[in-house]
Amino acid sequence: MDVMLELETRRQAAREGGGQRRVDAQHGKGKLTARERVELLLDEGSFEEFDMFVAHRCTDFGMETDRPAGDGVVTGWGTINGRMVYVFSQDFTVFGGSLSETHAKKICKIMDMAIQNGAPVIGINDSGGARIQEGVASLAGYAEVFQRNIMASGVVPQISLIMGPCAGGAVYSPAMTDFIFMVKDSSYMFVTGPDVVKTVTNEVVSAEELGGASTHTKKSSVADGAYENDLEMLAEARRLFDFLPLNNRQKAPVRPFFDDPARIESSLDTLIPDNPNQPYDMKELIHKIADEGDFFEIQRDYAANIITGFVRLEGQTVGVVANQPMVLAGCLDIDASRKAARFVRFCDAFEIPILTLVDVPGFLPGVAQELGGVIKHGAKLLFAYGEATVPKVTVITRKAYGGAYDVMASKHLRGDFNYAWPTAEIAVMGAKGAVEILYRSELGDKDKIAARVKEYETRFANPFVAAEKGFIDEVIHPQSTRKRVARAFASLRGKKLSNPWKKHDNIPL
Numbered sequence: 001m002d003v004m005l006e007l008e009t010r011r012q013a014a015r016e017g018g019g020q021r022r023v024d025a026q027h028g029k030g031k032l033t034a035r036e037r038v039e040l041l042l043d044e045g046s047f048e049e050f051d052m053f054v055a056h057r058c059t060d061f062g063m064e065t066d067r068p069a070g071d072g073v074v075t076g077w078g079t080i081n082g083r084m085v086y087v088f089s090q091d092f093t094v095f096g097g098s099l100s101e102t103h104a105k106k107i108c109k110i111m112d113m114a115i116q117n118g119a120p121v122i123g124i125n126d127s128g129g130a131r132i133q134e135g136v137a138s139l140a141g142y143a144e145v146f147q148r149n150i151m152a153s154g155v156v157p158q159i160s161l162i163m164g165p166c167a168g169g170a171v172y173s174p175a176m177t178d179f180i181f182m183v184k185d186s187s188y189m190f191v192t193g194p195d196v197v198k199t200v201t202n203e204v205v206s207a208e209e210l211g212g213a214s215t216h217t218k219k220s221s222v223a224d225g226a227y228e229n230d231l232e233m234l235a236e237a238r239r240l241f242d243f244l245p246l247n248n249r250q251k252a253p254v255r256p257f258f259d260d261p262a263r264i265e266s267s268l269d270t271l272i273p274d275n276p277n278q279p280y281d282m283k284e285l286i287h288k289i290a291d292e293g294d295f296f297e298i299q300r301d302y303a304a305n306i307i308t309g310f311v312r313l314e315g316q317t318v319g320v321v322a323n324q325p326m327v328l329a330g331c332l333d334i335d336a337s338r339k340a341a342r343f344v345r346f347c348d349a350f351e352i353p354i355l356t357l358v359d360v361p362g363f364l365p366g367v368a369q370e371l372g373g374v375i376k377h378g379a380k381l382l383f384a385y386g387e388a389t390v391p392k393v394t395v396i397t398r399k400a401y402g403g404a405y406d407v408m409a410s411k412h413l414r415g416d417f418n419y420a421w422p423t424a425e426i427a428v429m430g431a432k433g434a435v436e437i438l439y440r441s442e443l444g445d446k447d448k449i450a451a452r453v454k455e456y457e458t459r460f461a462n463p464f465v466a467a468e469k470g471f472i473d474e475v476i477h478p479q480s481t482r483k484r485v486a487r488a489f490a491s492l493r494g495k496k497l498s499n500p501w502k503k504h505d506n507i508p509l
């Protein structure tokens with residue numbers, strides 16, 4: 001009986017983390033504890049803990065007298081809606097969640113198992129960074145984690161939840177995972193904090209401005225989503241998880257659906273305004289195509305001229321990439337290209353089919369874009385689409401001009417189904433621009449130019465020239481888009497396509 005008692009006593013001590021005072025301080029900041037977060041993230045009662053009794057081995061700075069069980073991180077596995085996931089959750093109440101040699105070993109252990117057994121890893125980050133008392137042993141621990149992030153990339157999905165400080169080199173572990181979520185006001189990420197910034201560059205900046213959720217979801221694009229509090233984030237992480245496969249050898253889960261795949265949406269017939277320069281909300285189309293209108297958006301607040309996220313069709317996950325005419329007229333620019341390229345590569349790595357909705361007047365012109373390297377960044381999206389071997393279905397709703405036509409999952413980049421609405425305009429450029437180049441000498445004569453524009457529009461501002469060449473497989477009624485797209489993906493479930501052997505490609509990074 002004594003041993004049973006000892007087990008319970010030890011377990012209880014481990015569960016208490018850094019003690020009630022520190023737990024209260026954590027709650028006082030509006031943050032849940034490491035264990036509370038795991039409980040909420042996973043299905044009730046599903047968590048199986050590893051290494052609850054692991055303690056650090058540091059003997060410097062009097063650390064030998066303070067060896068809390070678990071060493072500042074809770075690790076193990078459990079399920080989300082019945083599907084397996086490995087989890088680590090840093091405990092800020094124990095040495096500020098700082099990473100020691102043994103803390104790192106615990107994380108590495110579950111990452112190794114995740115890679116071997118084919119289940120995703122969700123990391124909950126809440127840490128003061130490298131355990132200062134351990135010096136280089138802690139840095140080594142980080143690098144061991146980094147190496148595993150890299151090995152796991154493209155093998156199992158990795159999700160990082162930033163729920164407290166994440167600073168110094170520590171940010172590079174989340175940075176190499178597939179998705180990063182941040183909690184508003186209580187989390188931040190930066191390589192060097194405000195004090196160091198002040199010393200080195202004389203810039204005065206708050207932690208929030210430098211690395212808060214708003215900064216990283218709106219400006220830097222480091223993070224993919226910002227949430228109000230711990231509860232909302234954990235619920236959303238579960239929602240995202242449900243869209244994803246467990247690993248790169250399995251398909252995403254098929255969920256029961258209660259939405260007719262052949263559902264007709266008459267309202268889509270009038271989605272495109274009569275005036276070609278008037279915007280409309282592409283999200284309306286996404287919601288109307290999706291099962292039950294459910295859309296999980298990735299990077300909603302960054303480069304809103306392109307939309308990325310997940311929907312389901314007939315219960316199966318589909319990645320959506322769509323130009324948004326409401327922002328910058330839906331132009332592709334540096335930010336949009338980077339955002340969408342990363343999303344397309346995630347989908348391709350994990351066998352998630354891609355639906356592309358196109359209304360793009362071209363690449364955004366401008367000195368800033370050219371000097372910023374739009375050539376190379378735009379090429380990322382082109383490259384990502386071209387190398388992707390997953391089923392690709394494209395619908396052109398309106399404009400598909402110039403290079404952007406090619407980029408947006410065109411037939412020529414191995415698009416499987418390339419549909420166009422009757423309102424599609426597929427051309428090298430818009431009519432006005434084209435006429436100004438072709439008929440420069442007539443520019444003084446307004447009537448003549450108007451007639452030329454009309455002529456150009458009649459000839460090219462439609463989907464039929466492309467359809468005659470077979471670049472568009474079919475011109476479809478907008479109202480039947482869900483049905484056509486769902487059938488297309490259904491027909492592609494057996495698709496097998498591979499690229500030539502290579503060690504790896506050289507995507508223009």
Ligand code: HXC
Nearest residue numbers: 095096098127128129130131132139142165167168169170
């Ligand atoms: C050891 C740490 C710690 C650390 C915090 N603590 N950070 N212990 N190593 N890195 C401990 C504190 O001593 C304190 O212990 C408890 O955690 C809570 O810390 P507070 O400072 O009281 O909390 P708060 O005021 O909320 O401030 C949080 C913080 C601050 C902003 C994170 O603690 C901080 O600045 N820590 C140092 C951050 C840092 O410089 N880390 C190294 C970065 S370099 P008690 O016993 O009082 O509860 C790095 C390199 C990684 O990480 C490289 C990878 C390649």
